[in-house]
Each structure stands twice: as structure tokens, then as C-alpha cells.
Amino acid sequence: MLGLILTIISSLFFLGIIARTKSITQGRKGPGIFQSINDIIRLFQKGTVYSSTTSYIFKIAPTIYFSTIVSALILVPFHGQKSIISFDGDFVMFAYLLALGKFFMILSALDTGSPFEGMGANREALYSMLVEPAFFILMASFAMYTGKTSFHEIFYNFIDFKNPTTVFLIIIAAYILIQIAMIENSRLPVDDPKTHLELTMVHEVMILDNSGFDLGLILYATALKFVMYGLLISNLFIDTSMNVFVQILIFLVVQIVFAIIIGLIESFRARERMKKNPVFIFTLTVLSMMVFFGVLLMMNKI
Amino acid sequence: MVSFQILSIIFIFLPIILLLPTKFKAWASFVFTLCIASITTTEAIQVMLFGTKYYELGLDEVFKIVVVIDYLSAFFIITINIVVVIASFYAIGYNKNQDNNGKLNLQYISFSMLHLSMMLVLMTQSFVPFLIFWEILAVSSFLLVLFDTKNKEVLRSAINYLVQMHVCMLFLLIAFFIIIGQTGDFSFYAFHHFFESNNNFYVFLLLFMGFGMKAGFVPLHTWLPKADPAAPDHIAAVMSGATIKVGIYGILRVLTYIKSEQYEIGMFLIIISLVTGIYGIINAIVQKDIKKSLAYSSIENIGIIGLGLGLGLVGLAVQNYSLTFLGLAGAILHIFNHAMFKSLLFLGSGNIFFQTSTTNMQLLGGILNKSKISGTIFLIGALSICGLPPFNGFVSEFLIYDAIISEFNKGNVSIDVLLLVSLFCISMIGGMAIFNFTRMFGIVFLGNNRSTKVAAIKEVSPLMYVPLIVVLVIILTVTIFSTSYISYISKVVLLFIPNYHTIPYMAISPQPQILMILLFMIALIIVITTIKYYISKNYATVYGPTWGCGYTGETTKMQYTASSFSESFQKISERLLLGSTKYKALEKMEIFPTSRPYSNSNEDILDDTFIEPPVNYIQKNLKKFSIFKSGNTQTYVWYAFLFLLILFVLTFIEIL
Numbered sequence: 001m002l003g004l005i006l007t008i009i010s011s012l013f014f015l016g017i018i019a020r021t022k023s024i025t026q027g028r029k030g031p032g033i034f035q036s037i038n039d040i041i042r043l044f045q046k047g048t049v050y051s052s053t054t055s056y057i058f059k060i061a062p063t064i065y066f067s068t069i070v071s072a073l074i075l076v077p078f079h080g081q082k083s084i085i086s087f088d089g090d091f092v093m094f095a096y097l098l099a100l101g102k103f104f105m106i107l108s109a110l111d112t113g114s115p116f117e118g119m120g121a122n123r124e125a126l127y128s129m130l131v132e133p134a135f136f137i138l139m140a141s142f143a144m145y146t147g148k149t150s151f152h153e154i155f156y157n158f159i160d161f162k163n164p165t166t167v168f169l170i171i172i173a174a175y176i177l178i179q180i181a182m183i184e185n186s187r188l189p190v191d192d193p194k195t196h197l198e199l200t201m202v203h204e205v206m207i208l209d210n211s212g213f214d215l216g217l218i219l220y221a222t223a224l225k226f227v228m229y230g231l232l233i234s235n236l237f238i239d240t241s242m243n244v245f246v247q248i249l250i251f252l253v254v255q256i257v258f259a260i261i262i263g264l265i266e267s268f269r270a271r272e273r274m275k276k277n278p279v280f281i282f283t284l285t286v287l288s289m290m291v292f293f294g295v296l297l298m299m300n301k302i
Numbered sequence: 303m304v305s306f307q308i309l310s311i312i313f314i315f316l317p318i319i320l321l322l323p324t325k326f327k328a329w330a331s332f333v334f335t336l337c338i339a340s341i342t343t344t345e346a347i348q349v350m351l352f353g354t355k356y357y358e359l360g361l362d363e364v365f366k367i368v369v370v371i372d373y374l375s376a377f378f379i380i381t382i383n384i385v386v387v388i389a390s391f392y393a394i395g396y397n398k399n400q401d402n403n404g405k406l407n408l409q410y411i412s413f414s415m416l417h418l419s420m421m422l423v424l425m426t427q428s429f430v431p432f433l434i435f436w437e438i439l440a441v442s443s444f445l446l447v448l449f450d451t452k453n454k455e456v457l458r459s460a461i462n463y464l465v466q467m468h469v470c471m472l473f474l475l476i477a478f479f480i481i482i483g484q485t486g487d488f489s490f491y492a493f494h495h496f497f498e499s500n501n502n503f504y505v506f507l508l509l510f511m512g513f514g515m516k517a518g519f520v521p522l523h524t525w526l527p528k529a530d531p532a533a534p535d536h537i538a539a540v541m542s543g544a545t546i547k548v549g550i551y552g553i554l555r556v557l558t559y560i561k562s563e564q565y566e567i568g569m570f571l572i573i574i575s576l577v578t579g580i581y582g583i584i585n586a587i588v589q590k591d592i593k594k595s596l597a598y599s600s601i602e603n604i605g606i607i608g609l610g611l612g613l614g615l616v617g618l619a620v621q622n623y624s625l626t627f628l629g630l631a632g633a634i635l636h637i638f639n640h641a642m643f644k645s646l647l648f649l650g651s652g653n654i655f656f657q658t659s660t661t662n663m664q665l666l667g668g669i670l671n672k673s674k675i676s677g678t679i680f681l682i683g684a685l686s687i688c689g690l691p692p693f694n695g696f697v698s699e700f701l702i703y704d705a706i707i708s709e710f711n712k713g714n715v716s717i718d719v720l721l722l723v724s725l726f727c728i729s730m731i732g733g734m735a736i737f738n739f740t741r742m743f744g745i746v747f748l749g750n751n752r753s754t755k756v757a758a759i760k761e762v763s764p765l766m767y768v769p770l771i772v773v774l775v776i777i778l779t780v781t782i783f784s785t786s787y788i789s790y791i792s793k794v795v796l797l798f799i800p801n802y803h804t805i806p807y808m809a810i811s812p813q814p815q816i817l818m819i820l821l822f823m824i825a826l827i828i829v830i831t832t833i834k835y836y837i838s839k840n841y842a843t844v845y846g847p848t849w850g851c852g853y854t855g856e857t858t859k860m861q862y863t864a865s866s867f868s869e870s871f872q873k874i875s876e877r878l879l880l881g882s883t884k885y886k887a888l889e890k891m892e893i894f895p896t897s898r899p900y901s902n903s904n905e906d907i908l909d910d911t912f913i914e915p916p917v918n919y920i921q922k923n924l925k926k927f928s929i930f931k932s933g934n935t936q937t938y939v940w941y942a943f944l945f946l947l948i949l950f951v952l953t954f955i956e957i958l
Contacts (some may be wrong), residue, residue: 012314047841051848053750055670057681062945063830071823085819087812092703093691093819096732100690102738110862112848113668118749118862125740126870130734136729137722144718198851208849212841213834278874285726292722301715 002232007210008249010255011220011227012037017256019265036223051209053113060110062214066221068101069286073228079159079238079247091139095132095302098184101221101240102128111204116198120205123274127190127202127281131183134284138176141292145299155235165298170236172291177236178258179284183230187262190278192271200271226262230255255267305341306359306369306425312337313418318389319410322402323480328394336354339383342421343455346376346383350790368428368489374558374795378551381638382424384776385543385683386417386644388769392649393410395765396536396656409449415442416540427490436474439465443545447533459532466515466525474512477505489951493559502563502838507570509556516549518601520578524909527585530597531661535652538593541602543645547637550607554634556652557615558797568615570722571608576727579605583734583876583906587741587868588904592651592661595742596644599687602731602791603640607633609724610702614798616694616717617709623799625709630795631788632701638791639694639780643686646773650680653766654746657759663864665746665755670747679770689732692820693778697787700816702728734871741867750858764876781820782814789955865902874903880907 006021016033023030051056075090075097083090094208102124109121112285143149146157160166183190187202224260238247272280312334319330349355349371352688359367371379390413400406419439421784426432444467448460485492496505515522526546530538560567581603589595610633651678653670655661671676686693706725710718751757757766782786788811847854872879888895930941 045841047843048838049844049846052845053848055667055677055748056674057670057748060827060831063827063834066830067823068827070826074819074822085815087815089700089704090708090815092707093816095729096689096696096700097819098692098824099688099732099736100685103685103688103690103740106736106740107744109746110740111748113858113861114848114850115862116851117861118744118867121740121744122862122867122870125737129730129737132733133726133729136725140707140710140722140725143707147711149704149708198942209930213837217830218952229894229957289722289726296715296718299711301718 001084002081003076004073006078006251007073007231011223014227014255014259015223017259018263021260022267025267040216040220040286044106045211048214051112054111058108058111061104062210062217064104065101066217068097070096070223073224075227076152076231079155079156079235082152083191086150090150095135100264105206112209113242117208120202122203124206126185130278130281132177133178134288137285137292138173141295145295156240159239161239162230169291169294172287174233175283176234176287177233181226183281185225187270189272190277201219228253230258233258241253244255270292305345308341309418316411317415320407324401327406328397331413332390332394332428334388334414338417338421342379343383345371346379346657349376350841358576364488365430366428367426368635369425370427371425374554374797376793378424379421381641382420382544382547385542385641388645388773389540389613391513391769392536396652405449408445412445416446416699420544423548425553429482429488437469443541449534449666457531459528463525463529470512470515476507482506483833490620497561499561503566508565510553513549514551516544518604519574521908521912523601524906526912527594527906531591531593534885535655539645539648542597542648543641546600547641552639555863561806564615565619568612568619571615572612572724574664575605575608575612576724578608579731583731583738583907584875586913587734587871588736588879590663590864592663592742593661596647596651597712599738607636609728610636613705620713622709622712625705625796626799628701628705629790630798632698632705634791634794635701635787640699642777643683643695644703646683649653649770650676650683653762656754656762660755665753666746667749667752668756672759676762676768679767680745682774683923684743688735688739692781694777697780697784741864742899745864745867749861759859762936785811880905880910
């Protein structure tokens with residue numbers, strides 16, 4: 001429960017921190033950190049424009065997308081505490097819930113009949129297909145080491161800062177999770193949310209026709225998705241023996257650092273070429289295979 | 303015992319269909335199907351409740367029919383009956399516009415024959431009757447594929463199917479002869495003796511080739527993507543939903559007898575299934591025809607089923623029975639699920655064909671707005687086949703995932719690596735399935751229409767969507783009552799596991815928690831929709847054209863098409879695909895270019911490299927023998943005389 005409350009709180013300022021970091025590096029005065037959530041609230045109070053081409057899929061897709069992310073969030077534990085619902089193999093459910101949301105977003109983009117949105121839908125489908133194995137193999141390696149298969153028990157048993165190999169694996173895992181979060185949320189280096197041209201967008205182009213309440217839902221879902229991955233990453237850095245307040249502190253620090261990293265990356269590097277994206281995403285799978293073999297080494301199996 | 307006799311009486315009454323007027327033929331066929339189904343299902347349910355049935359029907363040693371219905375047969379009987387009954391009811395609406403009496407007679411009679419033969423194959427456990435029923439199955443499904451006889455492509459595919467089914471029969475025949483020769487027993491009990499005392503693997507390989515060809519394992523799959531698109535949609539539903547499952551049944555039946563070398567066989571199954579799954583879905587993505595894509599996706603699902611079976615066998619070999627349980631239960635539940643959603647999708651594509659008379663995705667688009675019910679049904683089929691919650695595909699795929707991830711730290715390194723590869727492949731397959739079905743549904747049902755065919759369509763008659771709604775209800779029951787489904791299926795699984803009382807899985811099954819999450823999600827969707835409804839009351843909702851970057855003209859032709867959606871995927875997997883583009887590029891000095899045709903297509907690379915060349919080679923060389931075929935009666939008399947002469951000479955010099 002604590003995890004859920006914390007994520008909702010940090011989702012309020014997460015996008016704001018990214019924007020603020022970018023404005024500082026660019027030498028602008030920039031908006032305050034709650035501006036992003038204010039924008040979303042403003043969207044909730046606006047009327048909606050629908051394309052006359054669309055069907056009911058377009059109207060219901062943002063709702064489903066948002067609901068799947070909240071349901072997936074319920075499965076993620078905050079360290080030391082069980083998630084609200086926890087069972088063996090819950091990370092499979094986690095991934096499939098997210099996939100369900102993406103399925104509907106892709107369909108809603110195709111529903112508009114717009115050539116741009118078709119392009120975005122296609123890219124989103126391709127990238128989420130390629131990123132899937134990385135997450136599964138990473139979690140499976142932890143499952144192999146701990147002998148447990150639920151999020152809660154995996155993190156509970158895996159984290160051990162005294163063992164240098166574990167620390168090394170934790171760092172790689174954190175890197176992989178950050179990259180997965182970037183791809184799932186369509187950020188650099190795979191996609192640039194601030195690009196000007198529809199032809200070069202991925203996620204932004206999919207939601208071109210959404211407006212009002214729907215757009216607000218989608219944007220808030222993006223924030224939640226970011227924080228959800230932040231929660232997963234922060235689980236990697238919290239030891240169970242720690243005091244609850246220290247845990248919350250670490251959680252907040254991880255979230256803020258995560259947001260600042262995203263802001264910095266977006267300020268200083270350009271998007272990869274579209275052609276290179278599949279290769280880049282696939283590299284993550286290879287990295288998580290390295291974690292797998294690292295775990296095999298740790299268990300003295302090879 | 304009684305049921306077998308009633309089935310033969312039904313068989314005698316089949317020709318009644320010939321005498322009926324066209325209007326009633328379909329209903330009569332449905333009644334026959336219902337009779338066969340109710341008799342066999344009653345038997346199956348009795349078996350499920352009270353245990354195995356066994357009886358023998360007269361005749362001599364060789365032709366004796368040994369009827370054994372155990373949990374395995376009962377499960378398949380129930381699954382196949384559901385598919386066949388639904389398809390048969392669907393045919394009433396689907397064939398409404400057909401008036402060719404001869405063709406319809408042939409279709410309905412072969413349909414009942416196919417149904418009967420599938421039932422008999424599932425019930426029979428002696429070699430010679432089994433092969434006879436197997437042959438009836440092949441021939442009747444051949445006749446069903448051959449409905450649109452005037453179409454040359456259909457003719458080719460049907461004959462291809464017939465030939466391949468006989469190749470598959472040949473493998474079975476050889477394997478059965480080896481076993482009969484070794485044991486002298488004509489009932490399936492011979493398997494038991496044979497696999498106890500002999501080298502399993504080679505005979506298993508023969509049996510696998512036979513049954514696997516029916517099931518559609520790569521590289522023996524090539525008939526499937528040809529036969530399914532050629533057949534009418536309800537026939538394709540039966541072929542993909544039921545007939546290929548008979549092949550899986552054969553493999554499962556053989557596996558029940560195998561007691562040694564399980565590790566090797568399991569490994570073999572896993573590897574071939576992963577190849578099957580990946581290859582199937584890659585090819586599904588690049589197809590432009592809905593039915594062809596669905597056929598390839600059947601191949602992919604056979605791969606998932608095979609993966610579960612392989613994991614189960616490996617579990618048996620290393621005596622890790624929870625792996626066995628999860629793997630086999632996942633596979634068997636996936637057989638049921640695939641039968642459901644694949645028939646749903648094929649019948650859904652039947653509705654599209656009925657409305658637009660095409661299944662080419664490039665010509666479709668925007669159907670959902672005009673036919674909401676069939677469109678929504680197709681959407682749910684697509685969601686289930688991708689294994690997405692809250693539908694049935696997720697339940698079985700979750701079991702297989704669970705088998706993989708929960709067994710990681712229990713075995714040695716080789717098993718770990720095997721599981722890693724399986725996990726990699728199955729998650730890739732899952733992602734690609736989502737790619738494939740968002741493409742299929744998005745292009746066919748959403749956006750603007752891509753040709754005039756879609757312009758004036760109407761929703762199909764209730765006769766054509768009510769059966770689909772029935773399947774939909776079954777799909778939902780699998781999610782809601784997953785625990786009871788799994789406990790029924792565990793009865794089948796326990797046939798494979800010795801000392802089965804040691805299985806802890808049912809106690810720790812996470813199905814209730816999964817259901818809780820799903821209920822939460824659905825509740826959340828309802829809440830948000832309500833909030834949205836009340837908020838939107840206060841603000842204006844406006845309809846306008848899709849945003850076109852400033853361009854407001856016609857955007858129908860600018861939409862993404864099926865091939866442009868798959869293009870990015872095609873680029874990264876081009877080595878596994880055989881795409882060909884027919885297009886004359888513009889030359890440098892061509893200042894006033896004329897219009898030119900452009901076409902691209904994707905062929906099955908395995909078909910083109912492994913099946914076609916040897917067939918062509920054999921054909922070319924066999925043609926040389928045609929010089930003996932003169933057509934003159936005199937010459938043939940001469941041949942007979944020469945043959946006798948040779949025989950006489952050989953006996954004279956005591957060679958024979």
C-alpha cells in the first residue's frame with residue numbers, strides 16, 4: 001500500500017523534474033515542477049474532439065491503457081512490504097497487463113486512419129515486441145538466483161550489498177530497467193518526445209488525435225509508468241534491514257535521480273536513427289542474458 | 303459399445319442429406335453433427351466422471367476394433383465436438399447464398415464424415431482400424447477443402463493437402479509395421495511392450511513425423527497455409543481448430559507409452575516447437591491474406607503447445623513433476639484454448655468474406671463501424687490469441703511461463719539454458735503475436751475503407767454471429783473458472799505422471815489472485831468511463847476529420863496498409879523470409895515515366911527450399927517413364943506377356 005501511495009505522490013512531480021532539468025541545462029527559466037501535472041489537470045477539464053473516422057476503440061483505448069498501468073502498479077512491491085496482490089509469476093502478469101494497454105493504444109492509433117499514426121503504431125508494436133524478452137530474462141535470472149517467482153520475494157531475497165557480485169549485477173539490472181523504462185515510455189534514445197516532425201515520432205504521433213480527458217489520461221499514464229519503473233529500480237537499492245523512513249528516502253532519491261538522468265539525456269544527446277533502434281533495443285536482451293550467465297556463475301553452476 | 307453402433311447407424315443415414323431440398327441440407331447436416339457430438343460427448347463426460355472405458359468389437363485379430371476412451375481421448379472428443387458443432391451451425395448462415403446442390407451435398411456429407419472419422423480416431427486403439435479412420439479423415443477433409451473447385455489455386459492446394467496427408471500416413475504405416483513386427487500385437491498395447499524393450503528415438507521420430515505433419519510442426523507444415531485459405535471459412539475453422547489437434551492427440555498418445563529417453567525426446571520436442579513457433583509467427587506477420595495469416599498463426603500455437611509438451615517430458619525425465627504438471631497442463635489447456643479462439647477468428651474472417659467477398663487485407667478497412675458485433679467478436683479473438691488478459695489464452699500461456707520460470711534453480715545448467723532459450727523464444731512469440739494481431743485487426747477493421755468492397759456492407763445475420771458468441775462465452779468461462787478447468791485437465795496430465803499424488807500445484811495455484819487483478823482492472827475501466835461520461839456532459843464533444851498535418855483532402859489511400867505495417871518487421875527478419883518484389887525501377891533518363899505495375903509477395907522459405915525442389919526433381923525424373931504409357935491396348939498386352947515371360951525364365955533358372 002505504501003508503495004502505491006508513494007508512486008502516486010511522485011507521479012505528481014516526476015514529469016516536472018524532467019522538464020525542469022531540461023530548462024536548467026538549456027539556460028531557460030522553465031516551469032515549476034508541478035506544471036506538468038497542472039497541464040494534465042487542465043486537460044481533464046476540457047472538451048474532446050473526435051475524428052469522424054474513429055470507432056469506439058479510439059474512445060475506450062486511453063481508459064484501458066490507464067487501467068492496465070494502475071493494475072500493473074498494484075503488482076509491484078515496495079521493498080520490505082508485500083504488494084497489494086502478490087503471487088508466483090506475478091511479473092508475467094505485469095508484463096502482459098502492460099502489453100494489453102499497448103495493444104489498445106496501437107489499435108487506437110490505427111483507428112484514426114491517419115498515415116502518421118499508422119507509422120507510430122507500427123514502430124510502437126515493433127519496439128515493444130523487441131523489448132519484451134529483456135524484461136523476462138532479467139526477472140528470470142533473479143528468479144533463478146532466489147528460487148522465488150514473485151516480485152516481492154525476488155527483491156526480498158536478492159538484494160545483498162555485502163556481496164560484490166550481487167552489487168555488480170544490481171548495477172547492470174538497474175541500467176537495463178532504466179533503458180526498458182525509456183523504451184516503454186518512448187523517450188531518448190529511441191524516441192524524442194520533443195521532435196517537430198511527425199515522420200520521426202513514435203509515441204507522440206500515436207496520440208495526435210487524442211484530446212481533452214483522453215489525452216490527460218494518456219499523459220498521466222505516462223507519468224505513472226515512469227514512476228512504476230522508478231519503483232522497480234528503487235527496489236534494487238533498498239535493503240530489507242533498513243528503517244522504513246530510510247527506505248522512503250531512498251525511493252524518493254531514486255525517483256528524482258531517475259528523472260534528472262532522463263532530463264540530462266534528453267538535453268545532451270540526439271535520438272538514434274530509426275534504423276538503428278531495433279539493434280539498440282535488442283542489445284538489452286543480450287545484456288540481460290549476461291545477467292543470467294552472471295547469476296549462473298554466482299551459483300557455481302558453471 | 304452402444305455408442306459405436308449408434309455412430310454406424312448415423313453413418314448409414316447420412317445420404318438423407320442428398321434427398322433434401324437445398325434450404326434444409328444445412329439444418330440436416332447440423333442435426334447429424336449434433337447427434338454425433340451428443341453421443342460422443344456423453345461418453346466423454348462419463349469417462350471424465352467415472353474413469354476409462356474399454357471394449358472390443360468382434361472381427362479377427364488384425365481387424366479387431368479396440369475402443370478405449372480414457373481422459374486423454376475424452377478431453378479431445380469434447381474439444382473437437384465444440385468446434386465442429388459451432389462450425390456446423392455457422393454453415394447454415396454461411397452457405398445461404400450457395401445454390402449448387404452437388405457441391406453442397408458433397409460438403410455436408412464429407413463434413414459429417416470428417417466429424418465421425420475424428421471421433422473414431424480418438425476412440426480407436428488398434429492399428430488397422432486406426433489407419434482406416436485416419437485415411438477417411440484425410441480424404442473427407444480433402445473433399446472439404448475442394449469446395450471451390452473452379453478455382454485453380456484451390457485445386458492445387460487441395461491436391462497438395464491430399465498428397466501430404468498420404469506422406470504422413472506413410473510414416474505412420476512404417477512405424478506401425480515396425481511395432482507390429484516386433485511385438486505381434488495389433489492393439490495400441492503393443493506400444494507399451496515396444497517402448498519397454500527397444501530403442502525409442504527412431505520409432506518415435508517416425509511417429510512424430512506422421513502425427514506432426516497433421517499437427518503442422520515446421521518443416522512439415524507446408525500444407526496448412528495452403529489448405530486453410532483454400533477451404534471455406536467454417537471448414538478452415540474445423541481444420542485449424544480441430545483436425546490439427548488430432549495430430550497433437552497422436553503425439554500425446556505415443557508419449558503416454560514412452561518410459562525411457564524422455565529427456566532426449568523432450569529436448570527434441572522443445573527445439574522443434576520453438577522453431578515452429580518463431581517460424582509460424584514470422585510468416586504470419588508478412589501475409590496479406592487474413593486466412594493465410596491465421597493459418598501461420600496456428601502453426602505458431604502448435605509451437606507453444608509443443609513447448610509445453612517438451613517441458614513436461616523433460617520434467618518427467620529429471621523427475622521434476624511440478625515442471626511436468628505445469629508444462630503438460632499448459633499445453634493441454636492451450637489445445638483447448640486454441641481450438642476456441644482459432645475457430646472464432648476463422649469464423650470471424652468468414653463474416654468478413656461473407657460481407658466483402660475478399661479476405662485480402664489490402665482491400666479492407668473500417669469494417670468495425672459498419673458491423674460492430676462481428677468486429678468486436680474478432681477483436682476478442684485477437685486478444686485471446688495474443689495471450690492477453692483477461693481472456694483464455696493468458697491462462698494457458700501463464701501456466702507455460704510458470705513452468706519455465708519456477709523451474710530455473712532446480713535443474714543443472716543444461717536445463718537452465720534450455721529454459722532460458724524457451725523463455726526468450728516464447729516472449730518473442732508473444733510480442734510478435736501482438737504485432738501480428740494489431741496489424742490484422744487494425745488494418746481490416748479500423749481506419750477508412752481501402753476499396754469499394756467495404757463501402758456498402760451490413761452486419762451479418764444473427765445465424766452467423768450467435769455461434770461466435772457461444773464460443774466467446776466459453777472463452778470467458780476459461781478465465782473465470784480457470785481453477786476448475788485446470789483441475790479437469792490435471793486428470794489428463796496425471797496419465798503421464800507416475801505416483802501422481804505428489805503434485806503440490808493446485809494448492810499454490812495463483813488463479814484467484816489473477817482473477818482479482820482482472821476484476822480490479824475491469825472495475826477501474828468502468829469507474830473511469832463513468833467519470834469521463836459525467837465530465838464530458840459539461841463540455842462540448844466535437845467531431846471532425848482526422849488531423850492530417852494541414853492536408854485535408856482524401857486520406858484513404860494514404861493510410862498504412864497491411865504490407866507497410868509489416869515492412870519494418872520484414873526488414874529485420876529478411877533472412878527468414880522469402881519476399882519477392884516485382885517492379886521495374888525508374889531509369890535515370892526516364893523523364894516521362896509511364897505507369898507500371900508493382901507487386902510484392904512472400905513465399906514460405908521452407909516450402910521453396912525443402913519441399914518444392916525435391917518434388918520437382920522427382921516429377922521431372924518420373925516423367926521419363928511415361929514412354930511406357932503408349933495408350934495402345936496391344937502394347938499393354940505385350941507388357942503382361944513380357945512380365946510372365948520374365949517370371950517364367952526366373953523360375954526356370956531357379957532365381958525365384
